[in-house]
Amino acid sequence: MDITVAKGIFSSKDAEELITQIIHIKIKYHEMKASAGRYDSRIVKMREKQIIQLQKDLFEFQRYIQHNPDKIYLNAGIEIIGYEAQN
Structure with a gap:
């Protein structure tokens, strides 16, 4: 299944806004998961690396x-x- 999030021609400003918001949502997701306290330090460090990237x-x-x-x-x-389809 595919979901199109953004497709087409955008002004540079609109493209920057859209991509910035998408990336910020992903960063917030990793921050929320890392601070949930359910994961060991190895998983938290992995999420921190993903945020930095x-x-x-x-x-x-x-x-x-x-x-x-x-x-x-x-x-x-x-x-x-x-997930099962990939194995």
Whole structure:
């Protein structure tokens, strides 16, 4: 199953806003899970690394937007595959 989150041509400002909000939601998700207290330190550290990577990705995306034209084509989606189907 696929869900299209954003597809089409966006102004640089709108694309930046949309992607920034999506990444912030993902960061908040990892922060919530890491602070839930149900995981050992190894899992918390893994989530912290994921947060750092998301922040780096967002920084790189924002830098890309600053050096590119006014219009950006986005094709962002979610692919949903049952875990059992992958094994």
